[in-house]
Amino acid sequence: MYEHLSNPGAVRRILDQYDIRFRKRFGQNFLIREDVVENIVDGAGITQRDDVIEVGPGIGTLTQVLAEHAHSVTAVEIDRDLVKVLGETLRGYDNTEVICQDILKTDLAGLVREKGEGRPVKVVANLPYYITTPILMKLLESDAGFESITVMVQKEVAERACAMPGTKAFGVLSLAVQYHAAPRIALQVPASSFMPRPNVDSAVLDLKLYREAPVRTQDPDFLFRLIKAAFGQRRKTLVNAAGSVIPGLSKEAVGEAITAEGLPLQVRGEALSLEEFARLSDRLCRIAAKNDRSSSEQ
Ligand code: SAM
Numbered sequence: 001m002y003e004h005l006s007n008p009g010a011v012r013r014i015l016d017q018y019d020i021r022f023r024k025r026f027g028q029n030f031l032i033r034e035d036v037v038e039n040i041v042d043g044a045g046i047t048q049r050d051d052v053i054e055v056g057p058g059i060g061t062l063t064q065v066l067a068e069h070a071h072s073v074t075a076v077e078i079d080r081d082l083v084k085v086l087g088e089t090l091r092g093y094d095n096t097e098v099i100c101q102d103i104l105k106t107d108l109a110g111l112v113r114e115k116g117e118g119r120p121v122k123v124v125a126n127l128p129y130y131i132t133t134p135i136l137m138k139l140l141e142s143d144a145g146f147e148s149i150t151v152m153v154q155k156e157v158a159e160r161a162c163a164m165p166g167t168k169a170f171g172v173l174s175l176a177v178q179y180h181a182a183p184r185i186a187l188q189v190p191a192s193s194f195m196p197r198p199n200v201d202s203a204v205l206d207l208k209l210y211r212e213a214p215v216r217t218q219d220p221d222f223l224f225r226l227i228k229a230a231f232g233q234r235r236k237t238l239v240n241a242a243g244s245v246i247p248g249l250s251k252e253a254v255g256e257a258i259t260a261e262g263l264p265l266q267v268r269g270e271a272l273s274l275e276e277f278a279r280l281s282d283r284l285c286r287i288a289a290k291n292d293r294s295s296s297e298q
Contacts, residue, residue, distance in 0.1 A: 001092040005061040006034040011195050014059050018085050022196055026079050027128025029194040031061045036193045038065065043186035043206055044124045044150035046070050051115050055103045055125035055135060055151075058082060060089035062126055067093040071119055074111060076103045104134055108144040121145065126152040129198070133157070133173065140180040140207070149207040150186065158185050158203035165273050172231045175274050176224070179215070181207035215278040222288075223281040230269025230277075238269050248288050257283045 005011060011030050015021070022028045031037055040062060046052060046069040057063040057075035059082060066073045072095045077083055083100045090096045099106070112121050123139055123146055132153050139149050153161075156169070161177040162185060163169035177183050187204040191197050217223045226242055233241040239258055243251030255265055261280050263272070272280070 002060075002064070002089045004034065004064060005059055005089060006031055006037045006065075008032045008195055011059065011061075014085060014089065018081065020081050020085070023079060025130070027056075027130045028058065028079075029126075029129075029196060029198050030058050031126055031193060032195045033193045036187070036189055037062055039187050040124065040126070040150065040152065040204055041065050041069055043204055044122055044148065046122060046124065049119055050147075051112075051117075051119050051121045053108070053111065053121060053123045053146075055123065056128050057086060057098065058126070060086050062124070063090060063096060064093060066124055067096045070122075071095065072097070072115065074099065074115070076101050076106055078102050104131065104138060108138070108142045112144040112146075120147040122147050123149040123151070125150075129154055129200075136161075136173075137176065140177065140209070146209055148209060149181070149205075151205055151207075152189065152202050153205050155188070155201040155203045158205040161205055161207075166271055170270055171234075172224075172227055175227050175277065177207065178274055179213055179220075181209045183207050215275050217278040218282050219285050222285050223278055226281045226284065227269070227277055230272070234268070234270065236268070237266050238263075238272070239265060241269060242284075246284070246288070248291055249284060253287050253291075254284065257287060 003010065005014065011032055046066060048071050050070050052066050052070045052073045054063055054066060054073055054075040057077050063073055063075050074097050076099045080100055083098055086098045121144065127135055139146065160169045160171060160173045162183045163174040184206050185203050186206040189202040189204060191201055225246060229242045229246060230238050239251060239255045243254040257280060258267060259265055260283060
């Protein structure tokens with residue numbers, strides 16, 4: 001087995017040996033602390049029962065420790081040069097497979113089907129920060145049936161994912177995450193844990209995915225159009241933000257729906273819980289459908 005890589009000396013040696021430079025455009029900040037690596041794997045609760053998908057293995061620092069705990073690890077890395085390195089650093093870790101691909105273009109459900117043995121599939125990663133939100137949304141919205149997603153993200157992103165209504169950090173990301181999963185911050189991680197050192201602090205965000213959404217809604221797409229409209233113009237009241245953005249719905253109709261839900265007409269989106277957004281969305285959906293019907297009858 002190759003030595004563990006979670007220290008600055010090992011990372012430098014590998015980069016020199018393969019004549020590789022850190023690629024900023026791929027968000028490459030490699031972990032250099034063994035305790036952080038161990039804590040991520042612990043936080044994700046990885047056991048021999050689990051198949052793991054890792055996003056962006058880099059030189060394989062986290063991959064090695066995941067492989068020591070999991071049944072299998074499938075790691076998706078975009079950088080061809082690093083895939084060559086992984087051929088060496090994952091030598092002897094026979095339960096690992098590396099796929100050279102952009103995670104945003106990867107068929108996740110297909111990947112899980114290929115494993116196909118019914119074990120829980122957990123995602124674990126130290127994410128590239130330049131595409132954190134698209135990756136998170138792809139993982140959350142995938143129908144791959146992930147049990148959990150445990151990822152290193154910028155501290156502010158972790159706080160936004162866990163934020164409650166009425167707080168500054170609460171927004172579209174909070175509602176999107178909380179529609180799919182129960183979030184918690186598993187670990188705070190200082191910038192000194194990475195090489196090169198990023199300009200921001202980080203945190204490990206642990207998401208346990210729901211089998212069923214915690215709120216019922218007739219039309220999730222409509223719900224998220226409403227939510228995006230509400231936060232797109234954060235300083236505006238909900239009636240002004242949503243009233244002008246959703247086609248076919250007048251400001252008056254939105255205002256009436258807000259009042260009918262027992263909310264103040266001047267309420268802002270940031271004060272509404274997921275449950276309240278879902279109820280309002282269903283009411284607006286019904287009004288929009290009624291408007292559609294009566295305009296097509298004329
Ligand atoms: N896991 C390693 C570690 O913790 O030391 C590296 C983490 S580094 C923050 C992010 C990794 O994601 C890099 O290896 C980078 O090349 C890779 N990456 C960036 N964009 C990617 C994409 N679209 N698809 C797959 N991997 C990507």
